[in-house]
Amino acid sequence: MSPQFASRMDGVHPSFIREILKVTADPAIISFAGGLPNPALFPVEEMAEAAATVLREQGRTALQYSTTEGDPELRSLIAKRYAEKKGFTVDPEDILITTGSQQCLDMIGKVLIERGAAVAIERPGYLGAIQAFSFFGPDWRTVELVDDGPVLEDLARVLRDRPRFFYAVPNFQNPSGVTYSAEKRQAVAELLAGSGVIFVEDDPYGELRFLGQDQQPLFTRLPGQALLLGTFSKIAAPGFRIGWVVAPQRIREKLVVAKQAADLHTSTVIQRVLVHYLKTHDIDAHIARIRENYGRQRQVMVSAIERHFPAEVSCTRPEGGMFLWARLPEGCSSMELFDLAIARKVAFVPGDPFYVDGTGGNTLRLNFSNSSEERIEDGIGRLGLCLKEYLARRGGKA
Amino acid sequence: MSPQFASRMDGVHPSFIREILKVTADPAIISFAGGLPNPALFPVEEMAEAAATVLREQGRTALQYSTTEGDPELRSLIAKRYAEKKGFTVDPEDILITTGSQQCLDMIGKVLIERGAAVAIERPGYLGAIQAFSFFGPDWRTVELVDDGPVLEDLARVLRDRPRFFYAVPNFQNPSGVTYSAEKRQAVAELLAGSGVIFVEDDPYGELRFLGQDQQPLFTRLPGQALLLGTFSKIAAPGFRIGWVVAPQRIREKLVVAKQAADLHTSTVIQRVLVHYLKTHDIDAHIARIRENYGRQRQVMVSAIERHFPAEVSCTRPEGGMFLWARLPEGCSSMELFDLAIARKVAFVPGDPFYVDGTGGNTLRLNFSNSSEERIEDGIGRLGLCLKEYLARRGGKA
Numbered sequence: 192m193s194p195q196f197a198s199r200m201d202g203v204h205p206s207f208i209r210e211i212l213k214v215t216a217d218p219a220i221i222s223f224a225g226g227l228p229n230p231a232l233f234p235v236e237e238m239a240e241a242a243a244t245v246l247r248e249q250g251r252t253a254l255q256y257s258t259t260e261g262d263p264e265l266r267s268l269i270a271k272r273y274a275e276k277k278g279f280t281v282d283p284e285d286i287l288i289t290t291g292s293q294q295c296l297d298m299i300g301k302v303l304i305e306r307g308a309a310v311a312i313e314r315p316g317y318l319g320a321i322q323a324f325s326f327f328g329p330d331w332r333t334v335e336l337v338d339d340g341p342v343l344e345d346l347a348r349v350l351r352d353r354p355r356f357f358y359a360v361p362n363f364q365n366p367s368g369v370t371y372s373a374e375k376r377q378a379v380a381e382l383l384a385g386s387g388v389i390f391v392e393d394d395p396y397g398e399l400r401f402l403g404q405d406q407q408p409l410f411t412r413l414p415g416q417a418l419l420l421g422t423f424s425k426i427a428a429p430g431f432r433i434g435w436v437v438a439p440q441r442i443r444e445k446l447v448v449a450k451q452a453a454d455l456h457t458s459t460v461i462q463r464v465l466v467h468y469l470k471t472h473d474i475d476a477h478i479a480r481i482r483e484n485y486g487r488q489r490q491v492m493v494s495a496i497e498r499h500f501p502a503e504v505s506c507t508r509p510e511g512g513m514f515l516w517a518r519l520p521e522g523c524s525s526m527e528l529f530d531l532a533i534a535r536k537v538a539f540v541p542g543d544p545f546y547v548d549g550t551g552g553n554t555l556r557l558n559f560s561n562s563s564e565e566r567i568e569d570g571i572g573r574l575g576l577c578l579k580e581y582l583a584r585r586g587g588k589a
Numbered sequence: 590m591s592p593q594f595a596s597r598m599d600g601v602h603p604s605f606i607r608e609i610l611k612v613t614a615d616p617a618i619i620s621f622a623g624g625l626p627n628p629a630l631f632p633v634e635e636m637a638e639a640a641a642t643v644l645r646e647q648g649r650t651a652l653q654y655s656t657t658e659g660d661p662e663l664r665s666l667i668a669k670r671y672a673e674k675k676g677f678t679v680d681p682e683d684i685l686i687t688t689g690s691q692q693c694l695d696m697i698g699k700v701l702i703e704r705g706a707a708v709a710i711e712r713p714g715y716l717g718a719i720q721a722f723s724f725f726g727p728d729w730r731t732v733e734l735v736d737d738g739p740v741l742e743d744l745a746r747v748l749r750d751r752p753r754f755f756y757a758v759p760n761f762q763n764p765s766g767v768t769y770s771a772e773k774r775q776a777v778a779e780l781l782a783g784s785g786v787i788f789v790e791d792d793p794y795g796e797l798r799f800l801g802q803d804q805q806p807l808f809t810r811l812p813g814q815a816l817l818l819g820t821f822s823k824i825a826a827p828g829f830r831i832g833w834v835v836a837p838q839r840i841r842e843k844l845v846v847a848k849q850a851a852d853l854h855t856s857t858v859i860q861r862v863l864v865h866y867l868k869t870h871d872i873d874a875h876i877a878r879i880r881e882n883y884g885r886q887r888q889v890m891v892s893a894i895e896r897h898f899p900a901e902v903s904c905t906r907p908e909g910g911m912f913l914w915a916r917l918p919e920g921c922s923s924m925e926l927f928d929l930a931i932a933r934k935v936a937f938v939p940g941d942p943f944y945v946d947g948t949g950g951n952t953l954r955l956n957f958s959n960s961s962e963e964r965i966e967d968g969i970g971r972l973g974l975c976l977k978e979y980l981a982r983r984g985g986k987a
Binding site for chain 1: 592593594595596597598601602603604607625626628629631633634636637638640641644645648649650651652653654655657688689691692694695699700701702703706717720721723724725753787822826827828829830839840842843845846847849850851852853854855856857858859
């Protein structure tokens with residue numbers, strides 16, 4: 192029997208990063224390839240207490256089916272955090288709980304993307320979004336990212352094609368580490384407002400800022416026209432799979448229908464555990480601890496790069512998040528570099544999969560959240576040697 | 590701004606049952622409308638202990654991202670249960686953990702259904718599957734169910750159209766309560782084997798048999814041609830959202846790619862909690878307790894129906910599961926009956942949404958798992974009065 196697959200499967204392939212992560216499972220390899228939060232900072236004891244309490248006190252409801260929209264108390268607590276931390280008002284009714292924010296990307300693709308319709312994304316773009324949207328056959332439009340955000344002429348040009356939406360990660364982007372400046376936010380919001388194109392603002396890392404000034408989501412400047420995605424994966428625990436989206440009613444109604452068909456609802460127990468944790472613990476103190484640690488790790492990586500990388504290799508200097516981005520001279524291949532790196536027991540993710548247009552072969556992503564300061568120092572040293580060796584070989588060939 | 594939705598959203602509507610469940614939230618209403626397991630039978634204390642232990646002993650990994658395929662130990666335990674309880678061998682590698690089996694329906698739709706392609710389903714069919722598959726624009730083919738399974742001539746005719754797959758719930762089907770007999774299983778497997786059409790066998794209730802002989806899944810007779818779906822929702826807790834699918838490698842590989850784009854992976858914590866529970870508790874003793882309770886509730890409902898329902902109304906006599914199915918004389922409308930029932934504070938689900946072809950307006954579904962024996966007796970009495978009143982009115986009109 193030869194199964195006949197839907198044609199939407201033609202362009203879809205297993206994640207290249209998954210394959211890389213298999214190679215880097217060897218503990219002798221210093222891996223900057225993954226995108227994992229640091230498990231040493233997980234609130235383990237607090238969650239054990241929360242889970243036991245929730246199950247003992249509300250087990251009959253916590254183990255039952257629940258509503259597709261999500262736990263009303265969790266939605267209220269999320270709205271309250273926006274009001275207290277960011278100073279803007281969100282109606283809890285406008286929040287839909289999702290099974291990680293990855294699920295929301297899938298649902299947005301399902302609800303908004305027609306095969307062959309234009310969809311805009313940053314270049315480089317978040318791989319999980321590229322994968323989720325690809326199932327629905329978008330005709331990609333890309334907007335180049337530079338140090339302070341998108342190239343505005345690129346965005347203006349792309350918006351003229353009336354894409355179904357523009358998907359972006361304005362804070363400490365994965366993979367590039369780029370954050371939109373205040374000026375760029377203003378300009379991007381104006382271009383979007385003028386075009387009427389939906390803005391999908393993904394903000395998984397927004398609370399993980401180590402340097403510079405906090406910025407408002409663009410969502411606040413685009414009433415009725417923007418979706419704002421959030422997640423507990425980076426501030427509590429990714430193993431919970433709890434994210435959310437704030438969406439205008441007309442879009443939210445469709446997302447709820449898609450969510451019901453996708454998994455009925457997100458785990459009742461886990462939602463209740465998070466509610467209990469948020470009500471009985473100071474998540475802001477916890478986030479401050481994550482920020483402090485990642486900030487140090489980022490500083491060690493940036494400083495090691497300055498000492499060890501050849502001058503021809505440029506890197507972003509992220510103000511937060513978990514990643515930084517390196518660019519080799521034009522014509523270089525980070526895939527070839529990867530083989531040298533594995534030989535020296537250090538790993539990264541080649542940048543190529545983050546580009547929907549086949550460019551970016553000379554770029555690479557480095558994660559700093561999930562390695563100790565010692566291993567960052569050691570690994571960047573090794574990678575510096577690989578880069579020198581690679582560039583010398585190329586020089587020899589040229 | 591007027592968002593432009595994908596055309597796949599045109600035929601998709603909020604679940605009618607969701608709307609009904611809102612009406613029946615009034616505790617004064619005796620509701621046979623929902624499809625909920627009985628929360629009094631949830632293993633609450635055991636899960637509280639399991640959750641606390643897992644988080645305290647393995648918190649750093651249980652709260653982290655994990656593999657898309659699912660926890661290897663959970664997959665092995667599921668395979669072991671098939672071997673021990675059903676006597677057939679499944680390679681744990683062939684099992685993919687899903688976020689409830691609803692997620693698997695969504696992924697099957699995504700991977701296998703092309704817009705306009707034929708897809709076969711039972712008549713009546715499981716509503717969650719109808720909703721999930723509808724997003725992908727199937728051209729429905731239906732196979733009539735009778736007391737011992739599908740009408741074989743119907744199935745043979747439908748298979749000649751080479752549908753992408755035939756989706757069925759052979760044990761205690763939702764909504765009808767019908768179970769395929771041994772003879773029907775044999776005949777259905779032969780028809781499917783001859784046709785080469787993929788069989789999607791959904792088995793959420795298989796372990797909840799009160800009467801009659803256990804039957805083997807058709808999956809065992811269709812090597813390489815069938816998918817077998819299972820779930821912990823009915824034997825442990827639906828609030829966990831843990832299901833699985835056993836699938837041949839070529840299809841499983843595509844499902845894994847779809848799953849990764851859909852939510853990366855199912856909650857690590859919850860999978861570990863289930864592993865701990867399965868290793869330290871006797872789930873079979875727990876299931877025996879559920880079976881015993883539901884069996885009594887089913888018996889009370891069947892016997893009350895015999896005493897209270899007019900002879901013109903026929904009902905299935907399910908051997909297991911959570912539902913039974915009533916059929917009014919042709920031309921009757923269970924939707925009109927619903928209004929009378931609500932006035933007498935009793936509720937059910939009109940059968941219409943379980944039919945993809947607009948028929949079935951004279952049918953209705955009754956759930957017996959989530960009402961006490963007293964309330965079943967009382968509610969069926971009220972419903973009997975409604976039926977008599979409704980049929981008398983119709984008779985009067987005729």
